Amino acid sequence: MNDRIDSVEVLVSSPVRNYVTLRLRTADGLVGLGDATVNGRELAVASYLSDHVGPLLEGLDPGRIEDIWQYLYRGAYWRRGPITMAAIGAVDMALWDILGRRAGLPVYQLLGGRVRDHVPSYGHAFGWEIPQLLDAVDIHLARGARHIRVQSGVPGLDKVYGVSKDLDYEPAGRGARPPEERFDPEAYVRHAPKVLEAVREHAGPDVELLHDAHHRLTPTQAAQLGKALEPSRLFWLEDVTPAEDQEALRFVRQHTTTPLAIGEVFNTIWDCQYLIENRLIDYIRTAVVHAGGISHSRKIYALAEVHGVKAGPHGPSDVSPIAMAASIHMGASVHNWGVQEYMGYPEKVHDAFPHAWSYSDGVLQPGDAAGLGVELDEAVLSSEPYTTAYLPTARRLDGTVLDW
Numbered sequence: 561m562n563d564r565i566d567s568v569e570v571l572v573s574s575p576v577r578n579y580v581t582l583r584l585r586t587a588d589g590l591v592g593l594g595d596a597t598v599n600g601r602e603l604a605v606a607s608y609l610s611d612h613v614g615p616l617l618e619g620l621d622p623g624r625i626e627d628i629w630q631y632l633y634r635g636a637y638w639r640r641g642p643i644t645m646a647a648i649g650a651v652d653m654a655l656w657d658i659l660g661r662r663a664g665l666p667v668y669q670l671l672g673g674r675v676r677d678h679v680p681s682y683g684h685a686f687g688w689e690i691p692q693l694l695d696a697v698d699i700h701l702a703r704g705a706r707h708i709r710v711q712s713g714v715p716g717l718d719k720v721y722g723v724s725k726d727l728d729y730e731p732a733g734r735g736a737r738p739p740e741e742r743f744d745p746e747a748y749v750r751h752a753p754k755v756l757e758a759v760r761e762h763a764g765p766d767v768e769l770l771h772d773a774h775h776r777l778t779p780t781q782a783a784q785l786g787k788a789l790e791p792s793r794l795f796w797l798e799d800v801t802p803a804e805d806q807e808a809l810r811f812v813r814q815h816t817t818t819p820l821a822i823g824e825v826f827n828t829i830w831d832c833q834y835l836i837e838n839r840l841i842d843y844i845r846t847a848v849v850h851a852g853g854i855s856h857s858r859k860i861y862a863l864a865e866v867h868g869v870k871a872g873p874h875g876p877s878d879v880s881p882i883a884m885a886a887s888i889h890m891g892a893s894v895h896n897w898g899v900q901e902y903m904g905y906p907e908k909v910h911d912a913f914p915h916a917w918s919y920s921d922g923v924l925q926p927g928d929a930a931g932l933g934v935e936l937d938e939a940v941l942s943s944e945p946y947t948t949a950y951l952p953t954a955r956r957l958d959g960t961v962l963d964w
């Protein structure tokens with residue numbers, strides 16, 4: 561049969577950042593692309609795909625997207641977790657891409673068509689000191705942004721994740737070991753409300769402000785922070801407590817009306833179920849790549865829709881432009897969409913993954929190319945060798961390891 565999957569390739573590449581890309585081909589020459597990047601664990605997911613998943617795909621009908629998802633998920637004894645789910649996510653994206661290319665339609669059309677004119681997005685503004693942060697906010701506002709994530713330094717600390725002292729913000733440092741940082745959650749909780757207050761004062765009432773606490777607070781600190789931020793009227797406060805302790809968010813929720821977002825490290829609908837069904841969050845942050853692809857993400861969003869929770873997917877530059885495409889196609893077609901994180905990419909990444917989707921004036925558009933609308937420029941993709949790169953490990957001032 562000439563429409564079967566007949567080649568499975570896994571490309572580990574490093575155009576400025578490390579990416580893992582899955583390329584499926586059918587016997588009649590259609591290509592489907594998927595992103596399988598797990599920041600700092602790239603080779604694990606590459607092996608999972610090439611050693612364990614690829615051989616199963618050859619000869620299958622790429623049109624059986626749901627069945628292939630179930631086969632890779634339920635059909636294997638060991639399941640869940642970021643590596644498995646990113647691998648399944650990449651396969652799923654590639655299959656939707658093939659279906660779109662075969663139909664000559666963009667994926668958002670296959671998902672039911674547009675429900676909005678554009679996909680709202682937010683970018684990152686950071687500054688070590690408040691004046692630098694306000695300048696960064698102005699750059700976003702001048703670009704037309706309506707949603708901005710704001711992060712700043714903390715007095716007494718040398719480094720704070722997500723805040724660079726120069727303008728070159730690179731989240732993962734190359735090397736055999738993660739770099740280390742010291743962080744003081746108490747000092748951070750004391751300082752952050754002043755920062756958000758200054759930004760709100762500067763930017764005026766209309767712009768939506770977001771802030772990320774990176775799972776580093778106790779429930780009590782998180783509740784105190786949420787309360788202290790109420791006058792700054794945040795769009796969301798992200799990842800206040802470690803995501804495993806979901807009951808902690810009930811405590812936080814009981815003490816503050818600041819909207820809560822979590823889930824960038826969740827991998828399945830079962831990770832999200834308790835928080836969504838108990839309405840403990842306002843936004844679910846699963847990324848299409850880390851939560852099993854388009855097919856599974858749609859189920860998460862459908863569960864969220866029933867419970868008044870909106871999608872606010874993770875979209876840093878370690879989510880490749882292929883997964884970004886898949887997320888934008890969902891953003892165009894999913895009703896309960898809040899906002900897409902769009903950190904942006906170095907120019908070389910745009911060149912390595914030429915794409916039909918576009919960003920301007922603070923919003924994203926999926927474009928009208930068939931499938932996901934992303935291609936590969938292999939010369940750019942392979943122009944830098946892969947080397948390990950890790951996000952920093954944080955320790956408290958007394959040296960104990962802190963949550964990510």
Ligand code: GCO
Nearest residue numbers: 599722731772875876878901
């Ligand atoms: C975000 C994230 C990032 C992550 C990074 C991990 O909200 O964008 O928290 O800052 O740390 O994407 O790979």
Ligand code: MG
Nearest residue numbers: 772798799824
């Ligand atoms: Mg985050």
